[in-house]
Amino acid sequence: MEWLAQLGRSGLSFSAGLGRAHLLMLAMLRGLPQLVRRPRLLMEQLLSVGVLTVLIIAVSGIFVGMVLGLQGFYILSRFGAEATLGVMVAASLVRELGPVVTALLFAGRAGSALSAEIGLMKATEQLSGLEMMAVNPEHRVLTPRLIAGIISMPLLAAIFSMLGVYGGWFVGVGLLGVDEGTYWAQMQSQIDWDEDVLNGVIKSLVFGVVCTWIAIFQGYDCIPTSEGVSRATTRTVVHSSLAVLGLDFVLTALMFN
Amino acid sequence: MSRNPPADDILVRIRGLKFFRGTRAIFDGVDIDIPRGSVTAIMGPSGSGKTTLLKLIGGQLRPDAGTIEVDGQNVHALSTADLYRLRMRMGMLFQSGALLTDLSVFENVAYPLREHTKLNSSMIRKLVLMKLEAVGLRGAYGLMPSELSGGMARRVALARAIALDPMMIMYDEPFTGQDPISMGVLVQLIRRLNDAAGITSVVVSHDVAEASEIADLIYVISNGRVIESGAPQTLREAGGEWTRQFMDGLPDGPVPFHYPAPELESDLFGDRA
Numbered sequence: 001m002e003w004l005a006q007l008g009r010s011g012l013s014f015s016a017g018l019g020r021a022h023l024l025m026l027a028m029l030r031g032l033p034q035l036v037r038r039p040r041l042l043m044e045q046l047l048s049v050g051v052l053t054v055l056i057i058a059v060s061g062i063f064v065g066m067v068l069g070l071q072g073f074y075i076l077s078r079f080g081a082e083a084t085l086g087v088m089v090a091a092s093l094v095r096e097l098g099p100v101v102t103a104l105l106f107a108g109r110a111g112s113a114l115s116a117e118i119g120l121m122k123a124t125e126q127l128s129g130l131e132m133m134a135v136n137p138e139h140r141v142l143t144p145r146l147i148a149g150i151i152s153m154p155l156l157a158a159i160f161s162m163l164g165v166y167g168g169w170f171v172g173v174g175l176l177g178v179d180e181g182t183y184w185a186q187m188q189s190q191i192d193w194d195e196d197v198l199n200g201v202i203k204s205l206v207f208g209v210v211c212t213w214i215a216i217f218q219g220y221d222c223i224p225t226s227e228g229v230s231r232a233t234t235r236t237v238v239h240s241s242l243a244v245l246g247l248d249f250v251l252t253a254l255m256f257n
Numbered sequence: 258m259s260r261n262p263p264a265d266d267i268l269v270r271i272r273g274l275k276f277f278r279g280t281r282a283i284f285d286g287v288d289i290d291i292p293r294g295s296v297t298a299i300m301g302p303s304g305s306g307k308t309t310l311l312k313l314i315g316g317q318l319r320p321d322a323g324t325i326e327v328d329g330q331n332v333h334a335l336s337t338a339d340l341y342r343l344r345m346r347m348g349m350l351f352q353s354g355a356l357l358t359d360l361s362v363f364e365n366v367a368y369p370l371r372e373h374t375k376l377n378s379s380m381i382r383k384l385v386l387m388k389l390e391a392v393g394l395r396g397a398y399g400l401m402p403s404e405l406s407g408g409m410a411r412r413v414a415l416a417r418a419i420a421l422d423p424m425m426i427m428y429d430e431p432f433t434g435q436d437p438i439s440m441g442v443l444v445q446l447i448r449r450l451n452d453a454a455g456i457t458s459v460v461v462s463h464d465v466a467e468a469s470e471i472a473d474l475i476y477v478i479s480n481g482r483v484i485e486s487g488a489p490q491t492l493r494e495a496g497g498e499w500t501r502q503f504m505d506g507l508p509d510g511p512v513p514f515h516y517p518a519p520e521l522e523s524d525l526f527g528d529r530a
């Protein structure tokens with residue numbers, strides 16, 4: 001019976017955590033009016049969460065695009081369809097790889113940093129200090145980070161996809177001899193704005209909300225010790241990655257029937 | 258919101274306070290009165306809930322029973338907005354200093370002024386430098402928290418705590434881990450700020466000598482209750498056995514040196530070995 005009790009305890013603990021996470025989200029949303037009045041707070045976080053993540057996104061985008069170009073060329077050339085390489089690279093990036101890989105990289109780079117920063121602020125009593133200075137830490141510290149994450153993710157995914165397309169072009173056109181005009185023209189004619197691009201943007205927005213929410217919640221809810229912060233950081237990466245992969249399947253199924 | 262005018266000169270009035278962590282009672286019916294303008298020390302051994310008491314007074318924790326009134330207002334019956342208004346009149350010095358690590362010393366002290374006042378930057382600069390001058394760190398305004406020693410960090414935190422000229426300051430273990438010079442500076446600062454600005458000070462500490470030196474009134478708490486209260490000298494001379502052991506730092510007495518354990522002989526040579 002002990003395993004049953006343990007299962008029950010785990011279930012209750014999970015439900016309680018989910019409840020706390022939703023309450024935290026509500027508290028952060030209540031801080032939106034303050035953020036509108038003080039946009040500087042958002043700018044600082046856009047730099048920290050978004051701009052400082054650009055490098056890893058850019059480098060990964062180029063290499064993923066190059067690999068797609070290489071693999072795509074060898075597979076498509078078997079069927080004499082190498083002219084469609086541009087479509088294949090762009091569709092893969094815009095629909096799937098752009099939003100998903102960006103979200104995974106975001107969770108590893110910005111998400112873990114958010115959790116560690118907030119967890120350490122909790123451990124060093126900075127959040128309590130703000131409360132005692134009559135400053136709401138949820139509005140002052142957490143809301144700007146949440147909104148910065150949500151804004152950054154689609155932009156980062158766009159950068160990833162754009163550079164990926166250029167990576168595919170470099171390998172396909174530059175190294176393997178695919179016709180340049182065909183590469184771009186096929187892409188232009190076959191990639192649909194609503195079905196491909198907009199759905200990709202929606203995906204990355206959803207991933208932005210989920211990854212940033214998980215990162216902030218894990219940091220804010222952690223046990224305020226070095227071990228607690230370390231566990232929170234790990235949980236952020238694991239939970240975000242699983243949530244992104246699971247949600248990607250659900251969203252793809254909904255969007256593309 | 259409950260707002261009753263204070264009947265007398267008591268700034269903080271705690272009645273029947275009960276607070277539990279799980280099933281463990283941290284406070285089990287505590288009554289404390291903190292007079293206005295005084296330095297009141299809350300003393301007790303580690304783990305006796307001294308910091309928890311400050312968090313209860315500041316409204317960061319909610320008691321399971323009892324009331325805490327600050328300046329006639331029941332802290333835990335206030336709306337969030339009223340609680341934040343009350344906190345603007347309360348300063349708190351955390352054990353770690355709790356400085357915002359991404360801001361310089363100047364910006365840390367300016368923080369509450371920028372958040373809660375509409376003063377222009379020239380006035381804020383003057384006020385910040387005056388507060389830093391009061392704690393002797395005007396020259397360190399450009400440093401970052403990582404460049405400060407522990408004692409300096411606490412003094413900067415003290416300057417920040419007095420930035421809005423509060424009616425009371427709560428000090429959480431201000432002397433812990435300080436070298437004798439820093440400790441002397443902090444002792445002097447707490448007393449001087451209290452007398453010069455007419456602030457009510459609540460000092461939570463287990464540093465008997467330093468707390469006794471500046472306190473007008475001491476409450477000794479242990480096992481969730483107030484064991485004794487009174488002026489430092491009175492407690493030292495007429496306090497009970499437990500209080501005298503605590504005040505004199507005796508290793509053995511009502512609080513035993515040994516953690517409860519089976520007989521040494523049976524542990525060493527018995528079956529348990």
